Amino acid sequence: MIYQSENPLQLPVLDVSQPLNSSSLSSLAAACKEWGFFQIINHGISKDLYTKIYSLSNKVFGLPSESKLKLGPFSLLKTYTPHFIASPFFESLKVSGPDFAASAQSSADVLGEQDSEFSEVLQEYGSKVTELSKIILKFILMTLGDGFETKYYDSEFKNCHGYLRINNYTPPENLDEEAEGLGMHTDMSCLTIVYQDEIGGLQVRSKDGRWMNIIPCEGTLVVNIGDMLQAWSNERLRSSEHRVVLKKRVNRFSLAFFWCFEDEKVILAPDEVVGQENTRIYKPFVCLDYVKFRESNEKGRFEKVGFNVKDFAGAVENPMMMSENGSN
């Protein structure tokens, strides 16, 4: 199967070490609306830190399956997603915040790993992406309205929490064209920060269904908007479908950080965000209910599309639905 895409997609690159100026604000606003994806630089995460996480994680992924399966999916811990859950070529290790060290250590303990370096580097990475998420979220709120970052950050987003997924993609040995490393999905998060290695393969789907490559670039992280923010913003911010395609016979490695609302949060787009001339697209819903909906509909598979936030809480005032109901 050939996964066609157009090369490459030009996404704005945001310098997160600087305050937003008006031109970066408008390109960020356009990217959030059109693609739900953009890139960041000067994020303070060194290549060295990434390389350490890469080599320590590789040691874990290199263990025999029997050892890794002690971490999940059918064990108490559930930090490991083995091959053949999301895709035959994908496995993943989850590290939860805010105490990333404790989470990583609990996996290491089960594996009988004594060295504390794994949990130390993940704590450092986790704390850094957590701080970055707060900065980026405020930038995104600024695209919705003047002063919205002060108006809504504390009241709506201050209890957000994050978790990391360390992703390892192993292409099939007989790969001749391309293979799907991770199928089309949307993220459930408010926002996701991705560190992809130089192999590439991350693709985003345009509004008209074309797959676009997100070319890796050294020193650059990819940020994308997830379902929680799409619903909260009444679709002024887009949670795009994306996937990973494997084109080379080499392993691919990525780190994805998901910054999410707290489980008990009720997501309801504020009137001012919806705007007077628009109608609210989503019914209010509890975050955990959506997460459970996704998990229960996946039938064990990983974040599959078709059961996204629109299927769950959409169409509050959808005239089609109303007429369908009326005719029943």
Ligand SMILES: O=C(O)CCC(=O)C(=O)O
């Ligand atoms: O591996 C990647 O580059 C992206 C992974 C991804 O989309 C996810 O984990 O949700």
Ligand SMILES: [Fe+2]
């Ligand atoms: Fe994703």
